[in-house]
Amino acid sequence: MFEWDEKYSVGVLSIDNQHKEILSIMGRLLEAMKKGQASEIIAGIIHELEKYAASHFQKEEFFFHRFNYIGSSDHIIEHQNFKDKIRALKSDLHSGKITLSFELLNFLKDWIDHHILVIDKAYSECFRLNGLK
Numbered sequence: 001m002f003e004w005d006e007k008y009s010v011g012v013l014s015i016d017n018q019h020k021e022i023l024s025i026m027g028r029l030l031e032a033m034k035k036g037q038a039s040e041i042i043a044g045i046i047h048e049l050e051k052y053a054a055s056h057f058q059k060e061e062f063f064f065h066r067f068n069y070i071g072s073s074d075h076i077i078e079h080q081n082f083k084d085k086i087r088a089l090k091s092d093l094h095s096g097k098i099t100l101s102f103e104l105l106n107f108l109k110d111w112i113d114h115h116i117l118v119i120d121k122a123y124s125e126c127f128r129l130n131g132l133k
């Protein structure tokens with residue numbers, strides 16, 4: 001479900017490597033849920049995902065500003081939506097309002113497929129023209 005595939009490549013190695021790490025954290029989350037591991041362990045992985053994604057978004061956004069990337073504002077909104085969703089999820093988990101479900105995994109999978117394949121790929125040419133590889 002969260003395996004890396006060359007189709008995800010944006011043509012910039014350091015960003016591909018971060019996307020690989022994000023997929024790997026999501027893969028660990030899937031495994032932990034399948035095994036029915038304790039909620040503290042699952043919450044820990046979600047926390048890790050939140051931290052890693054935030055630093056990855058920062059890196060992308062740094063390049064948007066540096067290269068005057070034309071799609072910057074819409075892209076940053078997508079990052080914010082993801083962060084909001086994870087934050088809401090964490091607080092719901094914390095207050096026991098929801099239990100984790102495969103709906104969350106579907107959300108993450110849809111987000112990966114939409115965000116990397118469509119939104120991130122859109123900056124590929126701009127980043128490469130500015131010398132990233």
Ligand SMILES: [Fe+2]
Pocket residue numbers: 057060075079115119120
């Ligand atoms: Fe992005």
